[in-house]
Amino acid sequence: MYLMCKVLFMLLISQVYSSPRKKSYSEIKSCNVGNLAEEIASYDSVVRDIMNYVVSGPFKRKTYDELEKFVDKFGARISGSQVLEDSIDYMIKLTQDEDLTDIVTEELEVPHWVREQEKITMLKPRSKNIAVLGLGKSISTPPEGVTADVVVFSNFEEFDNASIEDVKGKIVLFNPIFTTYHETSPYRTHGAARAAEKGAVASLIRSITPFSINSPHAGVQHYSENVTKIPTAAITLEDADLIKRFYNRGEKVVLNIKMHSSFETKTSRNTLIDLKGTKNPEKLVIVSGHIDSWDVGQGAMDDGGGLFVSWAAPIILKRLNLIPKRTVRAIFWTAEELGFVGVNAYAEKHKNESHNINFIMESDEGTFAPRGLSVAGTQEARCIIAEILKLFESINASTLIETDRPLSDIAFIVQNGIPGASLHNANEKYHWFHHTEGDTMNVENPEELDLCTAFWTAVAYIIADISVDIPR
Protein backbone atom coordinates (compact mmCIF):
# COMPACT_ATOMS: atom_id res chain seq x y z
CA MET A 1 0.00 0.00 0.00
CA TYR A 2 2.80 2.36 0.98
CA LEU A 3 4.70 1.58 -2.22
CA MET A 4 1.58 2.04 -4.34
CA CYS A 5 0.91 5.44 -2.75
CA LYS A 6 4.49 6.42 -3.37
CA VAL A 7 4.39 5.41 -7.04
CA LEU A 8 1.14 7.31 -7.51
CA PHE A 9 2.60 10.31 -5.75
CA MET A 10 5.75 10.32 -7.90
CA LEU A 11 3.61 10.02 -11.03
CA LEU A 12 1.57 13.01 -9.95
CA ILE A 13 4.68 15.01 -9.13
CA SER A 14 6.30 14.18 -12.45
CA GLN A 15 3.18 15.34 -14.28
CA VAL A 16 2.78 18.54 -12.37
CA TYR A 17 6.44 19.48 -12.20
CA SER A 18 7.95 18.12 -15.39
CA SER A 19 10.05 20.90 -16.87
CA PRO A 20 8.82 22.58 -20.04
CA ARG A 21 9.69 20.47 -23.06
CA LYS A 22 12.31 22.39 -25.02
CA LYS A 23 12.17 21.79 -28.72
CA SER A 24 14.66 22.77 -31.32
CA TYR A 25 14.28 26.26 -32.67
CA SER A 26 14.73 24.99 -36.22
CA GLU A 27 11.03 24.20 -36.41
CA ILE A 28 10.17 27.77 -35.54
CA LYS A 29 12.80 29.14 -37.90
CA SER A 30 11.30 27.15 -40.75
CA CYS A 31 7.82 28.56 -40.09
CA ASN A 32 5.94 29.60 -43.16
CA VAL A 33 2.82 31.55 -42.35
CA GLY A 34 2.17 32.49 -46.00
CA ASN A 35 0.29 35.70 -46.64
CA LEU A 36 -0.10 36.22 -42.93
CA ALA A 37 3.54 37.36 -42.75
CA GLU A 38 2.70 40.41 -44.81
CA GLU A 39 -0.42 41.13 -42.77
CA ILE A 40 1.50 40.85 -39.49
CA ALA A 41 4.31 43.06 -40.78
CA SER A 42 1.72 45.74 -41.51
CA TYR A 43 1.19 46.15 -37.73
CA ASP A 44 4.63 47.69 -37.50
CA SER A 45 3.26 51.23 -37.32
CA VAL A 46 0.78 50.26 -34.57
CA VAL A 47 3.62 48.77 -32.55
CA ARG A 48 5.57 51.99 -32.97
CA ASP A 49 2.56 54.10 -31.89
CA ILE A 50 2.07 52.02 -28.74
CA MET A 51 5.82 52.07 -27.97
CA ASN A 52 6.00 55.83 -28.34
CA TYR A 53 2.89 56.39 -26.24
CA VAL A 54 4.17 54.22 -23.38
CA VAL A 55 7.93 54.65 -23.48
CA SER A 56 8.22 58.36 -24.23
CA GLY A 57 4.64 59.70 -24.45
CA PRO A 58 1.76 60.35 -22.06
CA PHE A 59 1.89 56.85 -20.51
CA LYS A 60 5.61 57.06 -19.66
CA ARG A 61 6.20 55.80 -16.10
CA LYS A 62 2.45 55.52 -15.54
CA THR A 63 2.60 51.75 -14.88
CA TYR A 64 5.34 52.22 -12.31
CA ASP A 65 3.69 55.19 -10.60
CA GLU A 66 0.32 53.44 -10.32
CA LEU A 67 1.96 50.23 -9.09
CA GLU A 68 3.87 52.23 -6.51
CA LYS A 69 0.75 53.98 -5.20
CA PHE A 70 -1.07 50.64 -5.08
CA VAL A 71 1.52 48.58 -3.21
CA ASP A 72 2.39 51.44 -0.84
CA LYS A 73 -1.30 51.82 0.04
CA PHE A 74 -2.15 48.14 0.49
CA GLY A 75 1.13 46.30 1.07
CA ALA A 76 0.83 42.52 1.14
CA ARG A 77 -2.53 41.15 -0.02
CA ILE A 78 -3.02 37.61 1.18
CA SER A 79 -5.89 35.46 -0.03
CA GLY A 80 -9.09 35.97 1.95
CA SER A 81 -7.99 39.19 3.64
CA GLN A 82 -9.99 42.41 3.77
CA VAL A 83 -6.97 44.27 2.40
CA LEU A 84 -7.08 42.09 -0.73
CA GLU A 85 -10.77 42.89 -1.21
CA ASP A 86 -10.07 46.60 -0.69
CA SER A 87 -7.29 46.40 -3.27
CA ILE A 88 -9.69 44.79 -5.77
CA ASP A 89 -12.16 47.65 -5.21
CA TYR A 90 -9.32 50.13 -5.73
CA MET A 91 -8.35 48.55 -9.08
CA ILE A 92 -11.97 48.68 -10.23
CA LYS A 93 -12.17 52.40 -9.38
CA LEU A 94 -8.80 53.04 -11.07
CA THR A 95 -10.13 51.37 -14.22
CA GLN A 96 -13.45 53.21 -14.14
CA ASP A 97 -11.55 56.49 -13.88
CA GLU A 98 -10.09 55.61 -17.29
CA ASP A 99 -13.61 55.34 -18.73
CA LEU A 100 -13.43 51.59 -19.03
CA THR A 101 -16.69 50.44 -17.53
CA ASP A 102 -17.11 46.90 -18.83
CA ILE A 103 -16.02 45.37 -15.52
CA VAL A 104 -17.32 42.20 -13.93
CA THR A 105 -16.30 40.56 -10.68
CA GLU A 106 -16.93 36.87 -10.03
CA GLU A 107 -17.12 35.67 -6.45
CA LEU A 108 -15.52 32.47 -5.22
CA GLU A 109 -14.49 30.82 -1.97
CA VAL A 110 -10.82 31.15 -1.10
CA PRO A 111 -8.59 29.92 1.72
CA HIS A 112 -7.58 32.47 4.35
CA TRP A 113 -4.47 31.28 6.18
CA VAL A 114 -3.11 33.75 8.72
CA ARG A 115 0.39 33.53 10.13
CA GLU A 116 0.63 34.30 13.83
CA GLN A 117 3.57 33.62 16.15
CA GLU A 118 6.50 31.78 14.55
CA LYS A 119 9.77 31.07 16.29
CA ILE A 120 12.47 28.47 15.82
CA THR A 121 15.21 28.16 18.41
CA MET A 122 18.26 25.97 18.03
CA LEU A 123 18.88 24.39 21.44
CA LYS A 124 21.84 22.15 20.51
CA PRO A 125 24.71 22.25 19.72
CA ARG A 126 24.35 25.91 20.67
CA SER A 127 21.57 28.40 21.26
CA LYS A 128 20.54 30.41 18.21
CA ASN A 129 17.41 31.97 16.72
CA ILE A 130 16.55 30.58 13.29
CA ALA A 131 14.76 32.94 10.86
CA VAL A 132 11.51 31.31 9.76
CA LEU A 133 8.43 31.63 7.56
CA GLY A 134 5.79 28.95 8.02
CA LEU A 135 4.54 27.46 4.77
CA GLY A 136 1.02 28.19 3.59
CA LYS A 137 -1.75 26.13 5.19
CA SER A 138 0.69 24.64 7.73
CA ILE A 139 -0.93 23.45 10.94
CA SER A 140 0.14 24.97 14.27
CA THR A 141 2.41 23.34 16.81
CA PRO A 142 1.25 22.87 20.43
CA PRO A 143 1.79 26.07 22.47
CA GLU A 144 5.07 24.77 23.90
CA GLY A 145 6.24 23.92 20.37
CA VAL A 146 7.81 20.80 18.94
CA THR A 147 11.28 19.91 20.23
CA ALA A 148 13.24 17.20 18.41
CA ASP A 149 16.50 16.18 16.74
CA VAL A 150 17.02 17.23 13.14
CA VAL A 151 17.78 14.85 10.29
CA VAL A 152 19.01 16.46 7.05
CA PHE A 153 18.38 15.30 3.46
CA SER A 154 19.76 16.96 0.33
CA ASN A 155 17.08 15.47 -1.90
CA PHE A 156 14.14 13.05 -2.05
CA GLU A 157 16.42 10.19 -3.14
CA GLU A 158 18.40 10.42 0.09
CA PHE A 159 15.12 10.59 1.99
CA ASP A 160 13.79 7.50 0.18
CA ASN A 161 16.90 5.56 1.18
CA ALA A 162 16.48 6.43 4.86
CA SER A 163 14.70 3.98 7.13
CA ILE A 164 11.61 4.83 9.14
CA GLU A 165 13.76 4.60 12.31
CA ASP A 166 16.05 7.33 10.91
CA VAL A 167 13.12 9.73 10.56
CA LYS A 168 10.45 8.80 13.11
CA GLY A 169 10.04 11.42 15.85
CA LYS A 170 12.53 13.77 14.19
CA ILE A 171 12.39 17.12 12.43
CA VAL A 172 13.22 16.58 8.75
CA LEU A 173 15.19 19.31 7.00
CA PHE A 174 15.10 19.12 3.20
CA ASN A 175 18.14 21.05 2.02
CA PRO A 176 18.12 20.91 -1.81
CA ILE A 177 20.36 23.31 -3.71
CA PHE A 178 18.25 25.55 -6.01
CA THR A 179 18.47 24.50 -9.66
CA THR A 180 15.22 25.73 -11.23
CA TYR A 181 11.93 26.62 -9.58
CA HIS A 182 10.30 23.69 -11.39
CA GLU A 183 12.80 21.23 -9.97
CA THR A 184 13.24 22.64 -6.49
CA SER A 185 9.76 23.84 -5.46
CA PRO A 186 8.37 20.28 -4.96
CA TYR A 187 10.45 20.16 -1.76
CA ARG A 188 8.34 23.05 -0.50
CA THR A 189 4.98 21.87 -1.84
CA HIS A 190 5.33 18.21 -0.81
CA GLY A 191 8.17 18.01 1.72
CA ALA A 192 5.85 17.90 4.75
CA ALA A 193 3.68 15.18 3.26
CA ARG A 194 6.75 13.10 2.40
CA ALA A 195 8.40 13.58 5.82
CA ALA A 196 5.16 12.61 7.59
CA GLU A 197 5.06 9.29 5.67
CA LYS A 198 8.05 8.16 7.75
CA GLY A 199 6.80 9.60 11.03
CA ALA A 200 8.59 12.97 11.18
CA VAL A 201 7.11 15.39 13.76
CA ALA A 202 7.80 18.53 11.70
CA SER A 203 9.53 19.44 8.46
CA LEU A 204 11.66 22.35 7.33
CA ILE A 205 12.91 23.30 3.90
CA ARG A 206 15.84 25.29 2.64
CA SER A 207 14.15 28.34 1.06
CA ILE A 208 13.54 27.98 -2.68
CA THR A 209 16.07 30.52 -3.92
CA PRO A 210 19.62 30.63 -5.29
CA PHE A 211 20.56 33.67 -3.15
CA SER A 212 19.92 34.93 0.35
CA ILE A 213 20.75 37.61 2.89
CA ASN A 214 19.31 35.46 5.63
CA SER A 215 15.85 35.78 4.06
CA PRO A 216 13.28 32.99 4.47
CA HIS A 217 10.92 32.51 1.47
CA ALA A 218 7.23 31.77 2.01
CA GLY A 219 5.13 29.55 -0.24
CA VAL A 220 2.28 27.11 -0.33
CA GLN A 221 2.52 23.44 0.60
CA HIS A 222 0.02 20.61 0.20
CA TYR A 223 -0.66 17.88 2.70
CA SER A 224 -1.60 14.47 1.33
CA GLU A 225 -4.85 12.79 2.25
CA ASN A 226 -4.22 9.83 4.59
CA VAL A 227 -0.93 11.25 5.86
CA THR A 228 -0.62 12.95 9.25
CA LYS A 229 -0.38 16.74 8.92
CA ILE A 230 2.82 18.07 10.49
CA PRO A 231 3.95 21.69 11.00
CA THR A 232 6.20 22.88 8.17
CA ALA A 233 8.27 26.00 7.51
CA ALA A 234 11.03 27.52 5.39
CA ILE A 235 14.37 28.57 6.85
CA THR A 236 17.18 30.52 5.22
CA LEU A 237 20.01 29.12 3.11
CA GLU A 238 22.44 30.28 5.78
CA ASP A 239 20.71 28.46 8.64
CA ALA A 240 20.02 25.37 6.52
CA ASP A 241 23.72 25.14 5.68
CA LEU A 242 24.74 25.75 9.30
CA ILE A 243 22.49 22.92 10.49
CA LYS A 244 23.80 20.68 7.72
CA ARG A 245 27.43 21.38 8.73
CA PHE A 246 26.75 20.44 12.37
CA TYR A 247 24.84 17.38 11.22
CA ASN A 248 27.63 16.23 8.88
CA ARG A 249 30.11 16.57 11.73
CA GLY A 250 27.99 14.17 13.71
CA GLU A 251 26.81 16.81 16.19
CA LYS A 252 23.26 16.45 17.44
CA VAL A 253 21.10 19.38 16.32
CA VAL A 254 17.99 19.99 18.43
CA LEU A 255 15.38 22.59 17.49
CA ASN A 256 12.27 23.93 19.17
CA ILE A 257 9.65 25.01 16.61
CA LYS A 258 6.73 27.17 17.68
CA MET A 259 4.23 28.04 14.98
CA HIS A 260 0.69 29.34 15.25
CA SER A 261 -1.74 30.18 12.49
CA SER A 262 -5.43 30.22 11.72
CA PHE A 263 -7.20 28.90 8.65
CA GLU A 264 -10.70 29.60 7.38
CA THR A 265 -12.63 30.08 4.14
CA LYS A 266 -13.57 33.53 2.85
CA THR A 267 -15.10 35.04 -0.26
CA SER A 268 -12.96 36.81 -2.85
CA ARG A 269 -13.33 37.85 -6.50
CA ASN A 270 -11.73 37.48 -9.90
CA THR A 271 -11.94 40.76 -11.82
CA LEU A 272 -12.65 40.83 -15.57
CA ILE A 273 -12.23 44.02 -17.61
CA ASP A 274 -13.31 43.96 -21.25
CA LEU A 275 -12.42 46.17 -24.17
CA LYS A 276 -15.11 44.79 -26.46
CA GLY A 277 -14.04 43.77 -29.96
CA THR A 278 -15.59 45.45 -33.00
CA LYS A 279 -16.21 42.35 -35.12
CA ASN A 280 -16.08 39.29 -32.85
CA PRO A 281 -16.70 40.53 -29.32
CA GLU A 282 -17.37 36.95 -28.14
CA LYS A 283 -13.79 35.96 -28.95
CA LEU A 284 -11.26 36.73 -26.24
CA VAL A 285 -7.60 37.60 -26.01
CA ILE A 286 -6.88 37.52 -22.28
CA VAL A 287 -4.07 39.37 -20.52
CA SER A 288 -3.69 38.58 -16.83
CA GLY A 289 -1.79 38.63 -13.55
CA HIS A 290 -2.76 37.81 -9.97
CA ILE A 291 -3.76 40.48 -7.48
CA ASP A 292 -3.20 38.49 -4.27
CA SER A 293 0.30 38.13 -2.84
CA TRP A 294 2.10 36.44 0.01
CA ASP A 295 1.84 38.08 3.42
CA VAL A 296 5.41 39.39 3.34
CA GLY A 297 6.90 42.33 1.43
CA GLN A 298 4.58 44.37 -0.80
CA GLY A 299 3.86 41.90 -3.60
CA ALA A 300 5.29 44.51 -5.99
CA MET A 301 7.10 41.94 -8.14
CA ASP A 302 4.85 38.95 -7.44
CA ASP A 303 2.60 39.85 -8.96
CA GLY A 304 2.05 43.62 -8.84
CA GLY A 305 4.03 44.05 -12.06
CA GLY A 306 1.99 41.43 -13.93
CA LEU A 307 -1.23 42.89 -12.53
CA PHE A 308 -0.42 46.42 -13.72
CA VAL A 309 0.85 45.58 -17.22
CA SER A 310 -2.38 43.64 -17.73
CA TRP A 311 -4.43 46.52 -16.27
CA ALA A 312 -2.70 48.94 -18.64
CA ALA A 313 -3.29 47.01 -21.89
CA PRO A 314 -7.01 47.74 -22.45
CA ILE A 315 -6.59 51.27 -21.10
CA ILE A 316 -3.83 52.16 -23.55
CA LEU A 317 -5.76 50.66 -26.47
CA LYS A 318 -8.86 52.65 -25.48
CA ARG A 319 -6.87 55.87 -25.11
CA LEU A 320 -5.27 55.35 -28.55
CA ASN A 321 -8.63 54.35 -30.03
CA LEU A 322 -7.13 51.05 -31.12
CA ILE A 323 -10.17 48.81 -30.76
CA PRO A 324 -9.37 45.34 -32.16
CA LYS A 325 -11.78 42.93 -33.84
CA ARG A 326 -11.80 40.57 -30.86
CA THR A 327 -12.29 41.49 -27.20
CA VAL A 328 -9.21 42.17 -25.07
CA ARG A 329 -10.01 40.99 -21.54
CA ALA A 330 -7.78 41.82 -18.57
CA ILE A 331 -8.18 39.39 -15.66
CA PHE A 332 -6.90 39.94 -12.13
CA TRP A 333 -6.81 36.42 -10.66
CA THR A 334 -7.44 36.07 -6.94
CA ALA A 335 -5.89 33.52 -4.54
CA GLU A 336 -3.14 32.33 -6.89
CA GLU A 337 -0.66 31.87 -4.09
CA LEU A 338 -2.80 29.52 -2.02
CA GLY A 339 -3.20 27.08 -4.91
CA PHE A 340 -4.51 28.68 -8.13
CA VAL A 341 -7.96 29.02 -6.62
CA GLY A 342 -9.15 31.97 -8.74
CA VAL A 343 -8.22 30.52 -12.11
CA ASN A 344 -9.79 27.18 -11.29
CA ALA A 345 -13.07 28.90 -10.43
CA TYR A 346 -12.88 30.87 -13.70
CA ALA A 347 -12.15 27.74 -15.76
CA GLU A 348 -15.10 25.95 -14.16
CA LYS A 349 -17.52 28.87 -14.51
CA HIS A 350 -16.60 29.53 -18.15
CA LYS A 351 -16.02 25.96 -19.33
CA ASN A 352 -18.84 26.16 -21.88
CA GLU A 353 -17.28 29.24 -23.49
CA SER A 354 -13.67 28.06 -23.49
CA HIS A 355 -13.81 27.71 -27.31
CA ASN A 356 -14.01 31.51 -27.37
CA ILE A 357 -10.60 31.99 -25.75
CA ASN A 358 -8.47 32.76 -28.77
CA PHE A 359 -5.28 33.31 -26.73
CA ILE A 360 -4.49 33.70 -23.02
CA MET A 361 -1.49 35.53 -21.56
CA GLU A 362 -0.19 35.88 -18.03
CA SER A 363 2.73 37.73 -16.52
CA ASP A 364 3.73 36.16 -13.18
CA GLU A 365 7.48 35.69 -13.39
CA GLY A 366 8.63 39.28 -13.15
CA THR A 367 8.31 42.40 -15.27
CA PHE A 368 11.99 43.04 -15.86
CA ALA A 369 13.18 43.87 -19.40
CA PRO A 370 10.90 41.93 -21.80
CA ARG A 371 12.59 39.30 -23.98
CA GLY A 372 9.60 37.69 -25.71
CA LEU A 373 7.03 35.03 -24.85
CA SER A 374 6.97 31.44 -23.58
CA VAL A 375 4.31 29.95 -25.81
CA ALA A 376 2.14 26.87 -25.49
CA GLY A 377 0.15 25.74 -28.50
CA THR A 378 0.35 23.93 -31.78
CA GLN A 379 3.24 24.37 -34.18
CA GLU A 380 1.01 26.54 -36.38
CA ALA A 381 0.06 28.73 -33.40
CA ARG A 382 3.71 29.14 -32.40
CA CYS A 383 4.65 30.10 -35.94
CA ILE A 384 2.10 32.92 -35.95
CA ILE A 385 3.27 34.18 -32.57
CA ALA A 386 6.91 33.95 -33.72
CA GLU A 387 6.01 36.12 -36.70
CA ILE A 388 4.35 38.69 -34.40
CA LEU A 389 7.40 38.72 -32.13
CA LYS A 390 9.58 39.77 -35.06
CA LEU A 391 7.97 43.21 -34.67
CA PHE A 392 9.77 43.59 -31.33
CA GLU A 393 13.34 43.14 -32.50
CA SER A 394 14.15 46.79 -31.80
CA ILE A 395 13.57 46.25 -28.06
CA ASN A 396 15.19 42.81 -28.06
CA ALA A 397 11.90 41.07 -27.24
CA SER A 398 11.58 38.63 -30.13
CA THR A 399 12.46 35.36 -28.40
CA LEU A 400 9.88 32.60 -28.50
CA ILE A 401 10.38 29.90 -25.91
CA GLU A 402 8.42 26.75 -26.56
CA THR A 403 6.66 25.31 -23.55
CA ASP A 404 3.82 22.91 -23.02
CA ARG A 405 2.95 24.31 -19.66
CA PRO A 406 3.58 27.96 -18.91
CA LEU A 407 3.89 28.60 -15.18
CA SER A 408 1.20 29.90 -12.88
CA ASP A 409 -2.55 30.39 -13.32
CA ILE A 410 -2.93 29.99 -17.07
CA ALA A 411 -1.36 26.51 -16.96
CA PHE A 412 -4.81 25.34 -15.86
CA ILE A 413 -6.43 26.76 -18.99
CA VAL A 414 -3.66 25.99 -21.46
CA GLN A 415 -3.69 22.32 -20.43
CA ASN A 416 -7.10 22.04 -22.14
CA GLY A 417 -5.55 22.84 -25.53
CA ILE A 418 -6.09 26.59 -25.44
CA PRO A 419 -3.04 28.45 -26.82
CA GLY A 420 -1.34 30.82 -24.42
CA ALA A 421 1.87 32.49 -23.33
CA SER A 422 3.66 33.92 -20.35
CA LEU A 423 5.95 36.93 -20.40
CA HIS A 424 9.56 35.93 -20.97
CA ASN A 425 11.72 38.59 -19.31
CA ALA A 426 15.20 39.19 -17.92
CA ASN A 427 14.17 37.71 -14.58
CA GLU A 428 17.43 36.06 -13.54
CA LYS A 429 17.10 37.59 -10.06
CA TYR A 430 13.38 36.93 -9.70
CA HIS A 431 13.79 34.16 -7.14
CA TRP A 432 16.12 36.24 -5.00
CA PHE A 433 13.08 38.27 -3.91
CA HIS A 434 10.24 35.82 -4.55
CA HIS A 435 7.87 35.41 -1.55
CA THR A 436 10.10 37.44 0.82
CA GLU A 437 10.05 40.71 2.73
CA GLY A 438 12.33 41.90 -0.10
CA ASP A 439 9.53 41.86 -2.71
CA THR A 440 8.99 45.63 -2.64
CA MET A 441 8.99 48.56 -5.07
CA ASN A 442 12.79 48.62 -4.83
CA VAL A 443 12.89 45.59 -7.12
CA GLU A 444 10.94 47.33 -9.90
CA ASN A 445 12.42 49.51 -12.62
CA PRO A 446 10.25 52.16 -14.35
CA GLU A 447 11.87 51.91 -17.79
CA GLU A 448 11.72 48.11 -17.88
CA LEU A 449 8.13 48.20 -16.67
CA ASP A 450 7.26 50.62 -19.50
CA LEU A 451 8.78 48.23 -22.03
CA CYS A 452 6.74 45.35 -20.58
CA THR A 453 3.56 47.41 -20.71
CA ALA A 454 4.13 48.44 -24.33
CA PHE A 455 5.09 44.92 -25.39
CA TRP A 456 2.15 43.29 -23.57
CA THR A 457 -0.35 45.80 -25.00
CA ALA A 458 0.92 45.59 -28.58
CA VAL A 459 1.07 41.77 -28.63
CA ALA A 460 -2.47 41.53 -27.24
CA TYR A 461 -3.73 44.05 -29.81
CA ILE A 462 -2.22 42.27 -32.81
CA ILE A 463 -3.49 38.82 -31.75
CA ALA A 464 -6.95 40.31 -31.11
CA ASP A 465 -7.01 42.08 -34.46
CA ILE A 466 -5.43 39.82 -37.10
CA SER A 467 -7.67 38.12 -39.69
CA VAL A 468 -7.17 34.58 -38.33
CA ASP A 469 -7.84 32.98 -34.96
CA ILE A 470 -4.83 31.42 -33.27
CA PRO A 471 -5.23 27.78 -34.35
CA ARG A 472 -5.61 24.94 -31.82
Ligand SMILES: [Zn+2]
Ligand atom coordinates in the same frame (compact mmCIF):
# COMPACT_ATOMS: atom_id res chain seq x y z
ZN1 LIG B 1 2.94 34.99 -8.57
